Amino acid sequence: MKKQPHKRTRDTIAALKPHYLPASADAGGAAPHRYHWLIDLFIQLVKTKPLGAFGGALVLTLVLMALAAPLIATHDPNEMHGMQTLVPPGSDFFFGTDALARDLFSRIVHGARVSLTVGLGAVGLSIFLATVIGVLSGYFGGVLDTILQRCVDAIMSFPWLIIMLTVMSILGPGTGNVILALALAGFAGSSRVIRSAVLAIKHSEYVLAARSIGCRQPAILIRHILPNVAAPILVLATLGLGNAILAEAALSFLGYGVPPPAPSWGRMLSGDGLDHMLRGPWLVIFPGLAISAAVFGFNMLGDALRDLLDPRLTGGARANK
């Protein structure tokens, strides 16, 4: 131990680096980053998680499709092309037409907007509710926990479809209402997961250590507890996105979803698709593929991101190896 520590300048530290550490130890974020960490993350994703990268590509396609829908679509999604009903896929209509002579390809492209809006909206709202309830309930415990958890019990005791249908019948159709219904049906279970993660963390020594340096409760919640439950939240969110897209399809299938004529993938399956499935199988194949691809993409990406963003797991983009 040096009694009088001499202060090294940054330059000498940089010069000393190669002697101290093998190159691999540098990757802990200490090495000069040549790229922004998001780009690093992307490189890691492609290198170590090919399936996740594939999922990411699907998600990216979906997002681009939604953003540039009018450019990609070959026709107006709601335009009826005279007598050309149930035309099989071909050069005019890539995915064929439906019973109302609308171009299926354009409808699916525009449907990405509906699915993403509903999915992101519902997941955002439900994860927000779940995080607030889960963290408060888990961290403060006691009476607050009991009250919140009994409410969650009550909500969870209903099948989610019943809750969604009830909310939709009360509020009436509309994209915003679909989002609300999906969020209300989904947040309870997620809040349980987050609560249990918080319970495990709140008794950890580093929370005690944070208190021992004089941190306030809100600071502990936000700086110490939240980052540690970020991984389950991320997984819940990505799984939730897939589920929300599916649930929206289910709602539309039952006639409660996004109101027509908006091109919803679920409604394409249920309305026309169901009626004319045998004469025009493309009516169910393409919307079904779109839903599957979206759900699969989000799930794969979420799984890979969870692994990469958790510094404790090896293989992390920002972790050692």
Place this chain on the structure above:
Amino acid sequence: MMPTPMQNQQQAKPILEVHGLIVRFTLRDGALIAVRNVSFDLFPGESLGVVGESGCGKSVTFLSVMRLIPTPPGKIDAVKMRFSGMDLLDASKRQMRRIRGNRISMVFQDPMSSLNPVLTIGRQMREGIQLHLGLSGRSLDDRCIELLDKVGISAPEMRLKSYPHQLSGGIRQRVMIAMALSCNPSILLADEPTTALDVTIQDQILRLIRDLTRDLGTASVLITHNLGAVAGTTDRIMVMYAGRIVEKAPTPLLFKDPRHPYTQGLLRSIPRVDQPAGRRLYSISGAPPDLLRETIQGCAFAPRCPLAEEQCVAQAPSLEPFAPEHLVSCWKAADAHQHG
């Protein structure tokens, strides 16, 4: 020769005064009294060792001083608990937050679990300094680097960006020590700081704590179950058993002339290299009392004590001076002269 903190005692005012501390926990199956009437003073710059086996109340005593015991179920009572003239029992939450980490700081047992795994070392170090010293930007980073350098971490600049799992146990504990000393506290409480570490690292960490607190004039409390750990690094030792202090003496005196049979037992159970091979290691038979189930009437150690008599079982001894600066809580203190 430099006056030892012991010799300074007469002049100096204690920085921490604890008198008659009682800590209770109300649990589902009854009340547990974890700390029973504990009194001690800590002087500026002094190093105090607190020794005792698991569950004897040593950690709870000092967590209570920091008011980090959850209340309820805990309840802290004391005749007096003052930190540099300030009443810790009456202090508001806000006042306590100002003391924690700033004036009194802690180092915990397991450096893996006491560092937040998802935050970089730098972020965690900055937190306390920002909070108490109000530094920011470049000066904040400089302070962190200076601290890491002080605790003997090479390439501190890079370490700031590391996550806890990228560092070895010894380095992590050094980081914890750097964090604890970051605001120049008056007291450093180290709760079994070496228990989770490799034996070869333990000594380094203990020396580091000793040297740094000596340099900074920080009083330190070293809580441990290992008498060997406090032998070379503390000025005074306090031995606890079942929530009470059973013996308190300057370190050399305690090792030379232990008076409580429990202290003697602890000393005898330190394995020695010069012992004939094949000889069985000494151990104190029995187990400490279950503080929840058993009501302790006499001396808590009586059931395990080789010298116990009727009086020991019937009536609890109090902590009485046996010699100057040497306090013992034992009826047989005068007879208990048998070196292991």
